[in-house]
Amino acid sequence: MAKQSRAQGQKPMSKKEKKNKRRKRKIIIVIIELLILLGVLAWIWVNGKMDKLNTDVSFKGQDVRVELPEETQEVLVEYTTIALFGLDNREENSYSRGNSDVIMVARIDKETKEVRLVSVYRDTFLKMADLNNTDAYSKANAAYAMGGPEQAVRMLNTNLDLDIQEYVSFDFSAVAEAVDILGGVEVEITNEEAGHLNNYCVETSKVTGKDYTPLPGAGTYNLNGVQAVSYGRIRYTIGDDFKRTERQRLVVEKMVDKALASDMSTINELIDVVFPKIKTSLSKAEILSLAKDAFNYKMGDNAGFPFDRENEVVSISYQKGSQDCVIPADLASNVKQLHDFLYGTTSYQVTDSVQSISDEIVYRTGVRAKKD
Structure with a gap:
């Protein structure tokens, strides 16, 4: 009712x-x-x-992994860690071999979105992680030349107790194009740097096919693509390769800041022009997962590895001659510092494998850990 x-x-x-x-x-x-x-x-x-990306479908992340303690894996899984390789190749789209003159480890905190960069000095004396010659030691940048990105990533994991399973490789041209699309990067240049930069610009311009204007001397300049790449190649000033990696990280930071402040048309152009000039093991899904938080990322501290090293380069004898190398003092203590810097593990204990490599480097070079 x-x-x-x-x-x-x-x-x-x-x-x-x-x-x-x-x-x-x-x-x-x-x-x-x-x-x-x-x-x-x-x-x-x-x-x-x-689809514009050169995706490395043959790269298998499990083939570059090393055995790590469970407690280490539990820490590392909270972060995304990717290897970055800048190749000193004169041919475009050649990513299978070549000396990796830029070796960086990029760490992204999944929660805070903070990005930290560590440059591994290209001349650092490390174990090559060569499956065909397990006793091979050489400069860090030789691993990529020996076995491409797979061996280069495995070399980083083997020597640094890391679990990197992805990489991005690029060459001069990719960086130059990106800097130009972003409208340049502003950098303060010393008089000595200006002279070396101008010299490097000659070759960089030929390799990239892009123009530049020589710098008149010291000052703050908005560097174009050729100039920014050449700035990152300078190694003949005080600090040698150590200072050079600082310059490289500075250029990367400036590029990231510019990209985060860019409009969609600039981002679209970056994708169209730069994506075909890099190669990566990251899948579409992984890239999209990283990209969804792109504008929340923030650059944190950066550093060079090894933190503690022999003050001078050391000449290491080989069957075919000798090489001037950067020697960690020692590797084990530097790896402890690395895990503290990247992952906040203040009491990190290196694996037996890294300790063994560290002992071997001491045996071959005579360089020991610095005393407090």
């Missing part, structure tokens, strides 16, 4: 009200259809952009 009285009390809808209701329903349906269409178009756009 209550139900019946309520029904009797309701006023029947007029034709106009029914028409408006149908119209609202149609509008909602159209909006939903538009949202679905936009989602499909966005998916097509993103996939089209991702």
Whole structure:
């Protein structure tokens, strides 16, 4: 009866009200259809952009892994760690071999989105992690030349107690293009740096096919692509390769800051022009997962590895001659510092494997850990 009285009390809808209701329903349906269409178009756009990447489908992350204690793995899983290799190649799109004159470890905190960079000095004397010659030691940059990105990543994991399973490789041209699209990077240059930068610009311009203007001397300049790459190549000032890696990290920081402040048209151009000039083991899904937080990333501290080293380069004898190398003093104590810097593990204990490598480097070079 209550139900019946309520029904009797309701006023029947007029034709106009029914028409408006149908119209609202149609509008909602159209909006939903538009949202679905936009989602499909966005998916097509993103996939089209991702197809521009040189994806290394042959790279197998498990083939570069080393055995690590469970407690170490539990810490590392809270971060994304990627190896970055800048190749000193004169041919574009050549990523399978070559000396990696830029070796960086990029660590992203999954929670805070803070990014930290560590440059591994290219001349650092380390174990090569060569599966065909397990006793091979050489400069860090030789690993990529010997066995491509797979051996280079395995070399980092083997010597540093890391679990890197992804890499990104690039050459001069990729960096020069990116800097130009971003409108340059502002850097303070000394008079000595200006002279060396101008000299490097000659070759960098030929390799990239891009123009530059020589710098007149010391000052603060907005460097274009050729100039920024050449700045990152300077190694003949006080500090040698140690100072050079500082310059490289500074250029990367400036580029990241510019990219984060860029509009979508600039980002779109970066993707179109730069993506074809890099190679990576990251899948589309992994890149999209990283990209969704891109504008939340913030640059943290950066450093060079090894932190403690022999003051002078040491000449290491080989069957075919000798090489001037940077010697960690010693590797084990430096790896402890690395895990503290990247992952906040203040009481890190190196694995037996890294301790063994550290002892071997001491045996071969005579360089020991520095006393407090």
